[in-house]
Amino acid sequence: MKKKITIFGSTGSIGESTLDIVKNHPDKYEIVGLSADKNYKKLLEQVRIFNPKIVSLNNKESFKKFKELNDNKNLKVTNGTDCYEEILDFNTDLVMAAITGSAGLLPVVFALEKGLSVALANKESLVCSGSLITSMAKLNNAKILPVDSEHNAIYQVLDSRNKSKISRLILTASGGPFLNTKLSELKDIKPEQAIKHPNWSMGKKISIDSATMMNKGLELIEAFFLFNIPENQIDVVIHPESIIHSCVEYMDGSMLSQMGQPDMRTPISYTLAYPERIPTNVEKLDLCKIQKLTFFKPDLNKYPCLELAYCSLKLKKSAPTILNAANEVAVQAFLDEKIKFLSIPKVVEKTLNKSSISNINSIKDVIEIDKESRNVTEDLINQGLY
Ligand SMILES: NC(=O)c1ccc[n+]([C@@H]2O[C@H](COP(=O)([O-])OP(=O)(O)OC[C@H]3O[C@@H](n4cnc5c(N)ncnc54)[C@H](OP(=O)(O)O)[C@@H]3O)[C@@H](O)[C@H]2O)c1
Missing domain, CATH: 1.10.1740.10 (RNA polymerase sigma factor, region 2, helix turn helix motif)
Known part of the structure; x- marks a missing residue:
């Protein structure tokens, strides 16, 4: 039996990486639903390749243009947020939540209410609704599989039998494009400079969040709700090479981490195949070539967004x-x-x-x-x- 997948935000960076994995495993996965905001041209291409049963476009103009150009008579084409529940009425096993921002909250809520497994890329939905989401998952026996590379790493190495023996979670951060830029030089930074991430290829919003390190702040909050670990036991460490994706430290001094290339296809494939593993086209790590990995503390004066996130998490x-x-x-x-x-x-x-x-x-x-x-x-x- 093929796993049936619906992707909310299929035209974005995470959506496209997910489809790349599906395309390489046609025997394992089939696409049921896809959604976009405005990008009707990319959605049309995806429909031609993956033949879903239903799509949605949030933007009304794009919805109209898509309908004019679509020649697939069996495809149901919907518009607006009201249709998210309808999309999930089509038989789906796993929902990839890959819309950016709090606009991605409702699909997550509807999927969890239906008891579906959710591969959660959309960290903002967890940040803005916290324990409401995790309780909803528990109540409906639905799984939340973290896609964010840091949380996915922790999920992979977290020994749930010994959760009370965890002393610390360490979230690694690349430091973004301005790691080696002086604070005084950040005054006139332009958007095109800020979206150029040194290690990861991502959508614009998360790229800016990486440059301000608000992304790590949001991830700190995400980790708190996902893993239910007190905030004073979650640390952020800058690791510019983005090879170690995060660590779990246990009271006996063991520190477990997951390593890999900075390529989202690894954590995405983990969530699609869970609890199995599948091959990907991601380049394997060559430790002798890497030779050296570096770590240091983030400068909160340079990254005030991280401090704001710590404060918000304390306030709850x-x-x-x-x-x-x-x-x-x-x-x-x-x-x-x-x-x-x-x-x-x-x-x-x-x-x-x-x-x-x-x-x-x-x-x-x-x-x-x-x-x-x-x-x-x-x-x-x-x-x-x-
Ligand atoms: N990219 C990464 O490597 C990465 C890593 C970890 C976590 N994440 C998280 O994954 C999520 C997606 O990131 P991304 O980089 O893939 O973003 P992205 O490239 O900007 O893609 C966003 C997707 O959401 C759709 N969308 C945007 N606003 C929408 C709205 N109001 N209503 C409905 N759909 C909307 C977009 O449609 P259009 O294309 O039509 O605009 C697109 O399909 C974010 O929460 C991000 O923090 C991303």
């Missing part, structure tokens, strides 16, 4: 939701050249200071707080108050 309740929403708006404003690179953390901090931290009891609360925080951030940006 709605703080991570506000942090995430403010960051999404600030990153988009930077990409649109409305604010400077160094203004991103300032805008996020101002939003956190202006917002009241409240309890989150439902996904409806998450959606409301996300929306309110976005409004606060947009106002701050429009009024230049940062």
Whole structure:
């Protein structure tokens, strides 16, 4: 029996890497559903190759254009977020959650409610809704398989029989494109410089998050909710080579880590094949060629976004939701050249200071707080108050 897969965000970097693996294992996987926001041309190509039963385009104009060009009469074409549940009514075994930002929350919620396994690339959904998501998975006996290379590494080496014997999780970070750039030189950084990651090829939003290290901050929060380890036992270490993808330290002094090339096809294939393993086209590591791996502490003065994420995690309740929403708006404003690179953390901090931290009891609360925080951030940006 082939595993049936639905990909939310199939036209993005993670979506395409997932399809690359599926294409190489036609005996193991088939595609049921695909989704995109605007990129109807890429979605059309994917439909021709993978022949899904249903697709969705979030953007109305792209949806119309797709319908005009699509000649597959058996394909159901849908639009908007309301159709996410309908997509999952088609028989699916595994959902790849690869939409960027909190826009990816609903597909994750619907999939978990249906008890489906979720390969979670969309870290923002876990950051903004935290234990609501993990409790939902538990309640419906649904698996969350982390795609993020760091969390995937931890998942691979975490000995669940000895969870109480874990002394520390260590998330490794590349340090992004400005690791060796002085803080004073970051003033006039342009979006095209910030999206050039030295090791990973990724979408624009996560690339900017890597440059500010908010990405590691979001991952810190993601690790806290995924693995249920106290925040003071989760550390971040800069490891510019991106070979060790993260580590679990046990009380007996053992430290287990997963290593591999910085290529998302490895963690993605792990989630698709789980609990098995499948071959990939990822180049194998040559340790003698690598020779040396380096590690050092991140400079929180240079990366204030990481400090903001630590603070939000300490505060808990709605703080991570506000942090995430403010960051999404600030990153988009930077990409649109409305604010400077160094203004991103300032805008996020101002939003956190202006917002009241409240309890989150439902996904409806998450959606409301996300929306309110976005409004606060947009106002701050429009009024230049940062
Ligand atoms: N890329 C990586 O190596 C990597 C590694 C770890 C984790 N992640 C996480 O994986 C997620 C995806 O990252 P990515 O790099 O693949 O991003 P990406 O290349 O920008 O792709 C994003 C995907 O989501 C779709 N999308 C964007 N906004 C949407 C909306 N409002 N509604 C519906 N669909 C929307 C896009 O459609 P269009 O193409 O039509 O715009 C595209 O298919 C992020 O949460 C990221 O943090 C990525």
